[in-house]
């Protein structure tokens with residue numbers, strides 16, 4: 255079976271195990287999960303504030319490259335390290351960039367890739383077509399995403415285009431994870447659901463730091 259075709263373009267680095275959606279049944283966030291996740295999203299002030307050199311260095315370590323166009327850190331691990339960054343809708347070189355929230359944390363990135371490889375996105379997309387209430391909530395998530403991005407500036411090339419397949423499909427769980435963590439629970443229903451699946455499967459725990467320390471990080475923190 256071709257597992258790689260099930261993933262998004264963020265999925266390339268992960269060798270997916272043989273899994274199916276049966277291993278990741280639909281899940282909802284518990285009250286404890288919701289509380290833990292709500293603590294990870296940053297304030298409007300912090301996500302619009304230029305990240306510190308330490309944050310940039312950490313993101314560089316997480317991604318293995320220097321990201322462009324970061325305007326702030328939109329979600330942080332319990333330990334304070336970045337989970338997701340907020341990116342300008344137009345990069346410094348002029349390129350339109352629709353992905354407002356970009357997932358950076360290795361444990362979360364791997365968890366999203368594992369769920370993608372199991373076929374979770376196809377199942378979610380099918381449910382969107384069958385469940386009007388879910389589709390309406392996902393449409394609202396799409397509009398919330400665009401509203402926060404448009405506050406950073408008008409980019410005609412990507413007007414009305416959000417990310418991750420919103421508002422009618424699910425094409426990237428990394429995008430949905432990043433939105434659910436950055437916006438907090440109750441905004442992106444399928445992002446919340448994907449996080450709940452990852453938590454149930456013990457791929458991620460929002461109450462616990464799962465960072466891999468980079469060399470010399472202690473000296474730069476605080």
Ligand SMILES: [Zn+2]
Pocket residue numbers: 331332333334335462463464465
């Ligand atoms: Zn951490």
